[in-house]
Amino acid sequence: MVASNADPAQFPDADRLCADIDLREVKITREAFIVVSTQGEGDEEALRRAAQTDADYVTFVPSKAKLRSFSIICATQASHPND
Numbered sequence: 001m002v003a004s005n006a007d008p009a010q011f012p013d014a015d016r017l018c019a020d021i022d023l024r025e026v027k028i029t030r031e032a033f034i035v036v037s038t039q040g041e042g043d044e045e046a047l048r049r050a051a052q053t054d055a056d057y058v059t060f061v062p063s064k065a066k067l068r069s070f071s072i073i074c075a076t077q078a079s080h081p082n083d
Contacts (some may be wrong), residue, residue: 002046021046028053037061 001014002021011017016026021042028034032055036046043066050058 021049023049023053028055030054030056032057034058035061040066 002018034050
């Protein structure tokens, strides 16, 4: 789990608690599931880094506003892939 201000006592079942989204030292295999769920800060970077791992499954849990925002970004990038 990545959470900058998380208290380990809040997440007793987490295998690992990291302060930032540097995943280079975390062993992530194809069988891993990565769920990106932020409070609106760093979600694009977290998704980018999660997508660069070997995990076969990466998902994002956005707010309604963030989902609309990402939908617009994805549609724009799909229609202008070289921008």
